[in-house]
Amino acid sequence: MSTTAPGPALAVAAAPKTTTLTLQEKYRQGRPITMLTAYDYPTALALDESDIDAILVGDSLAMVVLGHPNTLSVTMDEMLHHARAVSRGAKRALLIGDMPFLSYQADRAEAVRNAGRFLQEAGMNAVKLEGGQVLAPTVSAIVQAGIPVLGHIGLTPQSSNVLGGFRVQGRTAEAAAVLVEDALALQQAGCFAIVVEGVPGRVGQHVTRQLSIPTIGIGAGAGVSGQVLVTHDLLGLYGSFTPKFARRYADVATVMRAAFAAFRTDVEARAFPARENTYAMADDQWQTFQQRARARGQRVAGMGKRR
Numbered sequence: 001m002s003t004t005a006p007g008p009a010l011a012v013a014a015a016p017k018t019t020t021l022t023l024q025e026k027y028r029q030g031r032p033i034t035m036l037t038a039y040d041y042p043t044a045l046a047l048d049e050s051d052i053d054a055i056l057v058g059d060s061l062a063m064v065v066l067g068h069p070n071t072l073s074v075t076m077d078e079m080l081h082h083a084r085a086v087s088r089g090a091k092r093a094l095l096i097g098d099m100p101f102l103s104y105q106a107d108r109a110e111a112v113r114n115a116g117r118f119l120q121e122a123g124m125n126a127v128k129l130e131g132g133q134v135l136a137p138t139v140s141a142i143v144q145a146g147i148p149v150l151g152h153i154g155l156t157p158q159s160s161n162v163l164g165g166f167r168v169q170g171r172t173a174e175a176a177a178v179l180v181e182d183a184l185a186l187q188q189a190g191c192f193a194i195v196v197e198g199v200p201g202r203v204g205q206h207v208t209r210q211l212s213i214p215t216i217g218i219g220a221g222a223g224v225s226g227q228v229l230v231t232h233d234l235l236g237l238y239g240s241f242t243p244k245f246a247r248r249y250a251d252v253a254t255v256m257r258a259a260f261a262a263f264r265t266d267v268e269a270r271a272f273p274a275r276e277n278t279y280a281m282a283d284d285q286w287q288t289f290q291q292r293a294r295a296r297g298q299r300v301a302g303m304g305k306r307r
Contacts, residue, residue: 018094020192027214033226044089054094064232087123097124130156132182136189143190151186155198170199196220219245
């Protein structure tokens with residue numbers, strides 16, 4: 001019997017599954033909640049092995065993975081495709097699918113069906129919707145269908161055209177009061193937690209204190225129940241737009257560029273592939289192959305002369 005310690009993958013497999021109740025228990029204990037985005041299998045696997053509480057398959061993939069200028073163009077099929085990859089990699093974290101633009105705003109019944117697809121087809125455990133009081137009835141309908149919902153208020157990227165771009169929200173007394181009412185409406189509708197994005201820190205803290213469910217901040221200060229970031233911002237993989245609230249924990253893009261350049265240099269210098277990268281063939285088999293190749297060449301040459 002092996003006496004070696006289990007690796008990270010085995011440790012994760014043995015860990016209990018994180019659920020919405022897990023997050024609510026951490027909230028009651030005053031323990032911060034951690035959430036990051038993922039859009040593919042290897043990233044989801046790494047996040048799970050890092051004990052991140054929740055993984056959001058965010059519609060930010062439109063920008064950081066698919067190269068679009070905003071989040072509005074990503075489709076349900078694209079979101080489901082990436083969500084399926086994430087669910088294959090992460091087994092412990094709570095998995096949340098971000099409902100894309102127009103998948104829930106136009107028709108409540110369609111919103112329930114689309115939310116259900118994230119669970120049924122993509123292995124998600126919950127969905128996220130952007131919007132406050134206006135979306136509360138839709139949130140309620142989805143929750144009543146047995147689908148957990150993560151709310152999202154403040155700077156809501158899908159509404160960036162209405163908001164006048166990616167602008168901080170809740171800076172006036174009136175706007176801050178609306179955020180509180182939005183949060184309370186979503187809580188009443190059944191959200192298990194609410195993302196609060198792009199608001200002054202004191203407003204994020206005030207909203208949190210009015211609720212009995214966790215708040216997950218992204219640019220909402222330290223007075224919220226947990227934090228979420230776009231993983232590509234954290235890793236330095238997306239340089240087109242870096243919001244003030246993001247913190248770069250690594251510069252992976254620079255490492256990637258150096259590796260790519262080193263590969264190009266090695267290939268051009270014929271230093272790659274080297275002997276250790278090349279498959280071997282037994283000498284006797286190679287000699288037999290050469291003999292047969294020469295014999296075949298002679299037969300072909302002879303046939304050519306007869307013509």
